[in-house]
Amino acid sequence: MARKTPHAIVHLKELQTFLYKRVTAPSRTTRARRGKNYSACSEVENVIRSEAGPGALERIEIYSAAYFQRLLECLKEDFPATMAVAGEIEFGKLVREYLVEHPPTEPSIDWAGRRFARFLAGQSRIFQPPFLADLAGLEWAISEIFVAPDCAALNAAELRNIAPESWPALLLRMVPASVILECEWRIAGVRRAIENSGQWSDPAREPATVIIWRRAGQVYFRELEAAENEALKVMSNGATFDRLCEILAERLGDENPVEAINCIFAGWIADGLLARTPAVDAVADGAQSKNRRARKERS
Amino acid sequence: MGGAIEMMVEFRKRNAFPFLGFGAGLRRPHYNHILDHHPRMDWFEVISENFMVAGGRPLQVLEKVREHYPIVLHGVSLSIGSTDPLNRGYLSRLASLARRFEPAWISDHLCWTGVGGRNLHDLMPLPYTEEALRHVAKRIRTVQEILERPILIENVSSYMEFTDSTLSEWEFLAAVAQEADCGILLDINNIFVNAFNHRFDPVTYIDMIPIERVVQFHMAGHSEHGAFLLDTHDHPVREEVWSLYDYALRRFGPVSTLVEWDDNIPGFATLAATAEEARRRAQAADGAKDSTRDRASQRTPDVSL
Numbered sequence: 108m109a110r111k112t113p114h115a116i117v118h119l120k121e122l123q124t125f126l127y128k129r130v131t132a133p134s135r136t137t138r139a140r141r142g143k144n145y146s147a148c149s150e151v152e153n154v155i156r157s158e159a160g161p162g163a164l165e166r167i168e169i170y171s172a173a174y175f176q177r178l179l180e181c182l183k184e185d186f187p188a189t190m191a192v193a194g195e196i197e198f199g200k201l202v203r204e205y206l207v208e209h210p211p212t213e214p215s216i217d218w219a220g221r222r223f224a225r226f227l228a229g230q231s232r233i234f235q236p237p238f239l240a241d242l243a244g245l246e247w248a249i250s251e252i253f254v255a256p257d258c259a260a261l262n263a264a265e266l267r268n269i270a271p272e273s274w275p276a277l278l279l280r281m282v283p284a285s286v287i288l289e290c291e292w293r294i295a296g297v298r299r300a301i302e303n304s305g306q307w308s309d310p311a312r313e314p315a316t317v318i319i320w321r322r323a324g325q326v327y328f329r330e331l332e333a334a335e336n337e338a339l340k341v342m343s344n345g346a347t348f349d350r351l352c353e354i355l356a357e358r359l360g361d362e363n364p365v366e367a368i369n370c371i372f373a374g375w376i377a378d379g380l381l382a383r384t385p386a387v388d389a390v391a392d393g394a395q396s397k398n399r400r401a402r403k404e405r406s
Numbered sequence: 407m408g409g410a411i412e413m414m415v416e417f418r419k420r421n422a423f424p425f426l427g428f429g430a431g432l433r434r435p436h437y438n439h440i441l442d443h444h445p446r447m448d449w450f451e452v453i454s455e456n457f458m459v460a461g462g463r464p465l466q467v468l469e470k471v472r473e474h475y476p477i478v479l480h481g482v483s484l485s486i487g488s489t490d491p492l493n494r495g496y497l498s499r500l501a502s503l504a505r506r507f508e509p510a511w512i513s514d515h516l517c518w519t520g521v522g523g524r525n526l527h528d529l530m531p532l533p534y535t536e537e538a539l540r541h542v543a544k545r546i547r548t549v550q551e552i553l554e555r556p557i558l559i560e561n562v563s564s565y566m567e568f569t570d571s572t573l574s575e576w577e578f579l580a581a582v583a584q585e586a587d588c589g590i591l592l593d594i595n596n597i598f599v600n601a602f603n604h605r606f607d608p609v610t611y612i613d614m615i616p617i618e619r620v621v622q623f624h625m626a627g628h629s630e631h632g633a634f635l636l637d638t639h640d641h642p643v644r645e646e647v648w649s650l651y652d653y654a655l656r657r658f659g660p661v662s663t664l665v666e667w668d669d670n671i672p673g674f675a676t677l678a679a680t681a682e683e684a685r686r687r688a689q690a691a692d693g694a695k696d697s698t699r700d701r702a703s704q705r706t707p708d709v710s711l
């Protein structure tokens with residue numbers, strides 16, 4: 108039943124490598140079908156049976172069409188605003204070129220878009236909005252943070268348990284499901300506008316910092332002010348609470364920095380941005396047991 | 407030596423796979439409905455890769471689902487037929503997922519999904535050759551050792567066959583399962599689709615599959631695409647596929663059955679109704695054939711046929 112030729116592919120690895128190339132390079136198959144590349148065409152026919160119904164090329168084309176379609180659908184889901192801004196047709200073209208340069212390597216298809224923003228940053232097309240790469244970067248961060256590691260966030264009650272003398276040396280951390288993104292364009296508003304109404308206006312070309320984080324399973328993002336940005340950065344680098352306040356006070360240059368610092372801090376707590384770490388637990392627990400002891404002694 | 411003797415004992419008896427009843431694939435649009443209402447469904451099958459993540463909502467959802475339902479881990483990227491080395495990182499993530507969620511079993515497909523470190527994210531057919539047979543069977547054995555349990559392999563739908571093939575698809579599937587000593591997840595819709603695409607008789611296929619290795623059925627809808635049937639999982643199960651299911655039930659007896667729906671996903675009620683239709687047909691087949699009693703004794707007590 109097998110139609111053998113001197114060039115028949117007999118080994119599994121050769122067959123898989125050959126098919127991989129065919130499936131991921133549809134233009135070559137199309138050219139071959141048009142008769143411009145007879146050797147490629149006959150190679151496919153040597154490998155794939157076609158006596159029952161459709162020809163070998165038509166069969167392989169089902170797989171290549173499905174390959175691009177499946178990945179396009181996946182990237183559409185991960186980059187809805189990027190697609191809205193690029194336009195569906197242009198987005199499809201970009202995805203095709205992206206897949207040639209960065210074919211998926213991970214077992215989960217959810218990772219297929221991980222280099223898309225970087226790819227866009229390297230493109231310079233006439234019709235490509237210049238802020239597209241920044242926008243794709245934000246959308247990828249949203250996808251990543253959605254499945255980043257879990258960690259309980261500090262709440263106000265836990266903070267109240269921390270004794271005043273423990274505060275200066277306290278080391279705080281952001282929850283692991285958070286990331287800070289430096290952008291060249293003010294793209295946070297674009298993403299939000301598209302999410303809310305499908306409409307947007309071109310963003311300003313101004314350096315902007317966006318924080319993306321997850322609270323109770325949902326991903327949020329917002330732009331950071333310079334002072335807040337710097338405070339979060341030094342916090343991630345292991346600065347104490349004391350040092351954090353110093354930096355905020357310096358940056359804010361307010362006549363009442365304490366109130367401004369409190370306000371920023373309350374925002375982080377409300378957003379669930381601060382992690383419940385063993386270090387915080389230790390001082391909070393210590394304060395709690397001391398309180399309990401004090402209450403007992405009074406009663 | 408011991409292995410050879412063990413092989414003679416029926417695969418399903420040796421491994422005591424429970425009869426799970428009639429379930430559906432766990433899909434995102436139904437998460438809230440399932441968590442809020444705990445609707446009647448015997449069991450859920452989940453796509454393993456969707457839960458190989460560090461944290462977040464998917465794992466929380468699965469944890470809650472698992473509190474109320476048996477689950478099975480069904481993978482799409484094991485790539486058991488690939489000539490690339492087995493992905494050890496993937497396997498250890500799969501093993502820890504299994505430790506955490508205790509699935510009734512783990513399954514994947516008799517196919518390859520990538521080569522040269524790249525992934526096609528598609529279930530690519532294998533040539534049905536002795537070379538492929540030995541290669542796949544050996545890898546399944548390794549996977550079973552790593553996961554410390556037998557796995558099930560599923561027949562895939564395909565749109566091409568290879569000139570090098572020396573076996574039929576059913577001979578290949580049966581031989582792989584035998585040589586690897588693994589179970590079979592028989593996708594009835596895939597048999598129907600392939601029978602059309604490659605012009606063979608689906609009944610012959612079913613007749614040639616060893617009864618004692620079939621642990622699960624898949625039921626799904628397909629669509630027409632020119633000269634092909636495509637396994638799109640976006641339609642209700644076709645009547646012809648239900649008929650083939652009836653035939654399979656008569657041969658294999660009651661087998662845990664799962665409804666797959668991946669595109670144009672309907673409301674949960676439609677899924678539940680499809681699972682109930684499978685139950686109704688299994689009951690009818692069971693009533694018509696008393697010789698399947700020994701199979702019924704493997705059922706878990708709270709699942710009615």
Ligand SMILES: [Fe+2]
Pocket residue numbers: 560593596624626666
């Ligand atoms: Fe299936």
